Amino acid sequence: NGARGRRREGGGHGAPFLFSRWFEEEEVSPSGVTGDDGDDFRECYEGSSFPIWGLTKPGGSAKTPRKIELYNHSHVSIPETPALEDRKTAAKVKPPKDPTAPRNVKSPRECISDDVLVFCGGPVWSLAWSPAVRGGEGSDDATSIFYIAVGPHSLGHGLNAVNQVLSGPALIQILAVSCKGDPARITNVSVHSVARHRGAVTWDLAWCPDTARVGVGVLAAALGDGRVCVYSVRECCAGEGGPSHLSPKLSTSELRDRGSIPSCLAWHPQRPHSTLLVGCWDGSVAQLMVTPDRVDLVSFFKADIFALRRVIWCHDPADGEDGGARCEMYATCGNSGTLKLWNEGEPQHLLHSFTLARDHHIMAAELCKDPAGLVILGTDGRFHFLWCSESGFEETSKDLHTKNCPSSIVEKDGYFLLSNFAGDVCLFYGRQALYKSGIGRSIKRITEHIVSSLTLDAESGSLRLDEGISETSLEKRDLNLNPLQQVHAYRSAWMPSSQGSPGTMGYAHAYGAGLLRVQLLDKKKCDRLYTKYC
Secondary structure, three states: OOHHHHHHHHOOOOOOOHHHHHHHOOOOOOOOOOOOOOEEHHHHOOOOOOEEEEEEEEEEEOOOEEEOOOEEEEOOOOOOOOOOOOOHHHHHHOOOOOOOOOOOOOOOOHHHEEEEEEEOOOOOOEEEEEEEEOOOOOOOOOOEEEEEEEEEOOOOOOOOOOOOOOOEEEEEHHHHHHHEOOEEEEEEEEEEEEEEEEEEEEEEEEOOOOOOOOOEEEEEEOOOOOEEEEEEOOOOOOOOEOOOOOOOOOOEHHHHHHOOOEEEEEEEOOOOOOEEEEEEOOOOEEEEHHHHOOOEEEEEOOOOOOOEEEEEEEEEHHHHHHHHHOOEEEEEEEEEEEEEEEOOOOOOOOOEEEEOOOOEEEEEEEEOOOEEEEEEEEEOOEEEEEEOOOOOOEEEEEEEOOOOOOEEEEOOOOOEEHHHHHHHHEHHHHHHEEEEEOOOOOHHHHHHEEEEEEEOOOOOOEEEEEEOOOOOOHHHHOOOOOOOOOHHHEEEEEEOOOOOOOOOEEEEEEEOOOOOEEEEEEHHHHHHHHHHHH
């Protein structure tokens, strides 16, 4: 109860940014990415990617695979014809009589305005966009700068044991993505700053929902050594020697001292955002009170007997604007296949428990706005929708008819991104699939809405982007064997909106091959594609 009372102080729409003092302090001179002890952390990462088919070269498309160097990026070839239609159907589509009239959009692949790959040096299991967007105002050619944090595994740590204290050099990379125009094009991707640690792996990353007028934001990280660290990321960090090194402003090992390793993070959505919800690999859940001067453990208990993969603050999504979200519950879910709702004011008070996937794991869950509810994905290939009606909580589900284990689902403005371990990422509109009375039939056809696909040619050792994306359907693939780790699409995340590019939506997803893919969408085309569901 004390945690809730302290959180309410200074809360609400007019509350100042809790961590503003960090950005007002004198900036520490950059120290580069070489450790003070003489170890070069960059040597712990691959210097270049696998050879990749589908990348463009200046002046045209490449006909041979090529590699991407560490921290470099390359544009992906965007097909001019619809990618998800067969040639016979595409040939029947007649051009509009008026050449200036917008043509009918048949697939989300046609909505892509730009597509870029970045090589991060190792398998990426965690990524998160900062809510801060700099620039992008005042003129048509203004550049908007977005920031994304990624946590790639280092060499020797491609696979990591969960719920164990891990040790080894690792980096958290803050990348700056520069975009121009509307619909926008990506003009540059660069390393803005780097945080090095010796926890071997970064299990999760989460930005504070609020930001200062200057600066990139406040970033929380769940590390493999059992610590939770909080970083202050300034807007201008890079020096002449390259990206600067970030040291944690705050750090706590209290969870590790209690025998738990953090697995997932969620900042409280209401200002002053002083509470950080932490799920652990042993099923424990904790609330940390974060202030500019210290981190205090407010509550800690065993929420499940198996690992937690997702923790979520539950609130009315309509109240989520400007830090005004009011929370009365939070949710935990993971390897037990059970989603539990807890009282926010009395953290150990279990309100409801839903066993959604017997003998299977819950891999991902997301709070959606329209219709309001929770969407949940399990390893059994079922898509669940949980919502609250006048008679109480209700749940329905449908089988995706796929053997491909889903890995994540994220939502923004009614659009969902669903990724899986076979390397596929699908885009669909919420009203296309979700209704207050249940899940629509179209949920079975979301595999027609693939926007990204990655496959590995075992013989040549090369990666192929979007190969056969027009002919394949997830339901028809024979995937009795687990896909290779290199093609796993672990996480996806939506870019924040930009005033400089109101007609653009963007997102990123990360692969086990160390690739970060950033795709931009023409929002007008997306709206035309899904207008029949609006």
